[in-house]
Amino acid sequence: xxxxxxxxxxxxxxxxxxxxxxxxxxxxxxxxxxxxxxxxxxxxxxxxxxxxxxxxxxxxxxxxxxxxxxxxxxxxxxxxxxxxxxxxxxxxxxxxxxxxxxxxxxxxxxxxxxxxxxxxxxxxxxxxxxxxxxxxxxxxxxxxxxxxxxxxxxxxxxxxxxxxxxxxxxxxxxxxxxxxxxxxxxxxxxxxxxxxxxxxxxxxxxxxxxxxxxxxxxxxxxxxxxxxxxxxxxxxxxxxxxxxxxxxxxxxxxxxxxxxxxxxxxxxx
Numbered sequence: 374x375x376x377x378x379x380x381x382x383x384x385x386x387x388x389x390x391x392x393x394x395x396x397x398x399x400x401x402x403x404x405x406x407x408x409x410x411x412x413x414x415x416x417x418x419x420x421x422x423x424x425x426x427x428x429x430x431x432x433x434x435x436x437x438x439x440x441x442x443x444x445x446x447x448x449x450x451x452x453x454x455x456x457x458x459x460x461x462x463x464x465x466x467x468x469x470x471x472x473x474x475x476x477x478x479x480x481x482x483x484x485x486x487x488x489x490x491x492x493x494x495x496x497x498x499x500x501x502x503x504x505x506x507x508x509x510x511x512x513x514x515x516x517x518x519x520x521x522x523x524x525x526x527x528x529x530x531x532x533x534x535x536x537x538x539x540x541x542x543x544x545x546x547x548x549x550x551x552x553x554x555x556x557x558x559x560x561x562x563x564x565x566x567x568x569x570x571x572x573x574x575x576x577x578x579x580x581x582x583x584x585x586x587x588x589x590x591x592x593x594x595x596x597x598x599x600x601x602x603x604x605x606x607x608x609x610x611x612x613x614x615x616x617x618x619x620x621x622x623x624x625x626x627x628x629x630x631x632x633x634x635x636x637x638x639x640x641x642x
Contacts, residue, residue, distance in 0.1 A: 374424065376431035385435055392439065393515060396432060397522035403428055407477060426473040429481055430466075430570050432516060432525050437462055437571050440511035444504060451501040453489030460487050460501055462508050462542065463580045464571040467532045471566035480527035481516075483570070485509040485542040488579045505542035532563055545583050552590040558603035562639045564591045601640060608636055 379385065384395035407425065410416045416424075441462065450459040468482035469475045485508075491501045509530075517528040531537055534551040543551070552560070564587055569580030593600070615626050625631045 374427075376428050379431045379435060380438075385439070389439075389515075393518070393520060394522050396435065396515070396525050397520065400428075400432075400525050401523065404477070411477075422469075422474040422476060425475040425477070425479070426470060429470055429475055429526055433464055433466075433481070433483070433512070433570050436512040436515040437464060437508065439515065440508045443511065444507055448497050448499050448504055449494035451487070451493050451504045452491050453501070454491035455489050460489060460491065460505075461579070462487055462505050462512075462571060463569065463583060464512075465580065465583070466568045466570040467563055467566060468529075469566075470570070471568040473568070480529045482529045482532050484530075484533045484548075484567075485512075486545060486548055486583060487542060488545050488582075490544050490546070502540065502542060502544065506540060509541040532560075545579075545586065548583065549586050552587055556590050558600060559607065561591050561600065562604075562635075565639060565642055604636055604640055608633070 379399065382395075384392060386392075387395065403424075407421055411421055452458065453460050463486050465471070465484040465486065466481065467484060469479050470481045470483075475481070485505060487501060487505045489501065492498050493501070493504055513528045513530070516525045518524065530541065533539060533541070534543060534548060534555070552564075567584060567587070569584065571580070611626055611632060615621055615623060621627050623630060627633075
């Protein structure tokens with residue numbers, strides 16, 4: 374199905390409570406359809422995970438549009454200090470969302486970023502960073518808040534630079550500096566799956582620019598044997614944790630599980 378139809382639905386511009394209820398009901402309806410098709414063998418795993426991912430993309434886009442529009446009323450458009458043009462939040466999907474392989478119980482791993490520093494055009498002027506942090510907070514609430522209708526997707530922001538406790542949104546320059554100077558090996562593996570999720574054409578172009586900026590961090594020019602050593606170290610750490618917790622049959626972390634397959638693939642990548 375083409376989930377872009379959600380973007381044009383009248384409920385998308387309704388009041389917030391109506392919007393949140395409608396979006397959660399859309400999820401419930403789709404979830405029933407996905408489970409029914411999966412149980413009856415009417416779709417492949419690839420079809421199921423791609424549909425889930427496409428639905429998540431549409432929901433995130435809707436939430437970003439709504440949050441941005443609401444903040445513009447009070448603060449005006451955020452303007453880049455170099456280009457002089459309005460800025461948009463760029464949402465990077467990581468993990469299963471980035472790889473378009475969400476399953477029926479997946480949360481969404483996101484990174485919020487924006488092209489340039491600057492400030493809004495009024496009436497109540499704030500910095501671009503503060504503006505996009507507020508947009509991000511609103512997006513998380515619209516998708517993650519537990520209501521009587523449930524939630525849309527659980528949102529995990531821990532893959533952003535410095536993780537929990539750091540700014541919710543960072544400029545492209547800040548991200549580039551972080552990965553050049555402080556990027557850790559596991560972040561290189563994570564960025565293999567990174568994908569631009571939002572937005573309009575301009576956001577898409579900006580996101581492509583960001584991915585091009587981070588490519589030298591992820592894929593080194595020459596074979597980097599320290600990356601293989603770091604993979605082995607992480608694999609050993611997980612193996613020790615599995616033994617300690619006595620979870621050898623864990624489908625994600627146990628021998629032959631999801632994480633082990635990912636390590637093999639990432640080593641070749």
